[in-house]
Amino acid sequence: MTAPLLQVRGLTVDYATPQGATRAVDGVSFDLGAGEVMGLAGESGSGKSTLAFAIARLHRPPAHVTGGQVTLAGTNVLALGPKDLRQWRWREVSVVLQSAMNALNPVLRVSDQFRDMFRTHGITNRAEVAERSAGLLRLVGISPDRLCDHPHQFSGGMRQRLVIALALALKPKLVIMDEPTTALDVVVQREILEQVADLRRRLGFSVLFITHDLALISQFCDRVGVMLQGRLVELTTPAAIAAGEGKGGANHPYTRSLWNSIPPLHPAEPVRAQPDLVMP
Numbered sequence: 001m002t003a004p005l006l007q008v009r010g011l012t013v014d015y016a017t018p019q020g021a022t023r024a025v026d027g028v029s030f031d032l033g034a035g036e037v038m039g040l041a042g043e044s045g046s047g048k049s050t051l052a053f054a055i056a057r058l059h060r061p062p063a064h065v066t067g068g069q070v071t072l073a074g075t076n077v078l079a080l081g082p083k084d085l086r087q088w089r090w091r092e093v094s095v096v097l098q099s100a101m102n103a104l105n106p107v108l109r110v111s112d113q114f115r116d117m118f119r120t121h122g123i124t125n126r127a128e129v130a131e132r133s134a135g136l137l138r139l140v141g142i143s144p145d146r147l148c149d150h151p152h153q154f155s156g157g158m159r160q161r162l163v164i165a166l167a168l169a170l171k172p173k174l175v176i177m178d179e180p181t182t183a184l185d186v187v188v189q190r191e192i193l194e195q196v197a198d199l200r201r202r203l204g205f206s207v208l209f210i211t212h213d214l215a216l217i218s219q220f221c222d223r224v225g226v227m228l229q230g231r232l233v234e235l236t237t238p239a240a241i242a243a244g245e246g247k248g249g250a251n252h253p254y255t256r257s258l259w260n261s262i263p264p265l266h267p268a269e270p271v272r273a274q275p276d277l278v279m280p
C-alpha cells in the first residue's frame with residue numbers, strides 16, 4: 001500500500017494567553033490520500049482553522065504547535081526552516097481562505113500578482129509568466145483579457161476563482177480551503193465547488209475542505225472529519241453519516257446533531273428529522 005499524501009499524528013496546538021495556554025487542537029490524527037477530498041466540519045471555535053494553519057505552517061504566535069507530527073509527501077513539515085518553508089508553500093501546499101480580498105493585493109493588477117508569485121519561486125521569464133498566467137485564468141473560467149484588471153473590477157465569485165487559480169499555479173499536491181465560499185451566494189458557491197471538484201479530477205491534487213456546513217461536505221468530499229472542542233471526534237464517509245453508521249456503530253452524537261440540523265430537501269421528507277420532530 002502506498003503511503004498517504006498527508007499524515008497528521010497527535011497534532012496539538014495551544015494559544016498562549018495572559019491566563020495561560022488554551023488548547024485549540026488536541027491530539028488530532030488522520031491521513032489524507034493523494035487526490036482525496038476530505039471535509040472538516042465542526043462548530044465555530046472547534047479548532048478547524050487552527051488545525052489547517054498548523055498543517056500549512058501558517059500559524060503565528062500566540063498559536064504554538066506543542067505536540068505531534070505532520071508529514072506531507074515524505075517531508076517533516078514541522079521541521080522545515082524559513083527558507084525551505086518559502087519554497088514548500090505554493091509548490092507543495094496552498095491555502096484558499098474565505099476572503100479573496102485578503103489574498104489579493106487591491107492595488108496590483110492580477111497579472112502582477114501572478115508575476116510576483118512566480119518570481120518568488122524562480123520563474124522570471126516574461127513570456128513564460130504571461131503564458132502560464134493566461135492558462136491559469138482559463139483554467140478557472142476567466143478570460144485572459146482580464147489579466148490587466150485590478151481585483152475590485154471582479155465580482156466576489158470571480159475574485160475567489162482568481163485566488164484558486166493562484167493556489168493552483170505551482171501545481172501543489174495539497175490545497176487547503178478554509179470556508180472558501182462562505183461569503184458568496186449559494187449559486188456561485190455551488191459553481192465554484194463544482195469547478196474545484198472538476199480541477200481536482202483533472203490535476204489530481206488533494207483537498208482539505210474546511211466548513212461548518214456538513215451538507216456541503218457531504219456533496220463534495222470523499223471523507224468527513226468532525227471536530228469538537230479541538231478533537232477530531234469522527235472520521236467517516238458522507239454515506240456512512242447519511243446511514244447513521246460511525247466507526248464501530250453509530251456516529252458520534254455531535255455528528256448526528258450536525259447532520260440533523262440540515263434542513264430536508266423536501267418539506268415532506270422526514271428522514272433526517274429527529275424523532276420528536278416527525279409529525280404524527
Ligand SMILES: Nc1ncnc2c1ncn2[C@@H]1O[C@H](COP(=O)(O)OP(=O)(O)OP(=O)(O)O)[C@@H](O)[C@H]1O
Nearest residue numbers: 015017024043044045046047048049050051062212
Ligand atoms: N489568537 C488567539 N488567541 C487565543 N485563542 C485563540 C486565538 N485564535 C483562536 N483561538 C481559539 O482557538 C480555538 C479554535 O479556534 P479556530 O478559529 O481554530 O476554530 P474554528 O473551528 O476554525 O472556528 P470558525 O469556524 O469560527 O473559524 C477557539 O477556542 C478560539 O477561541
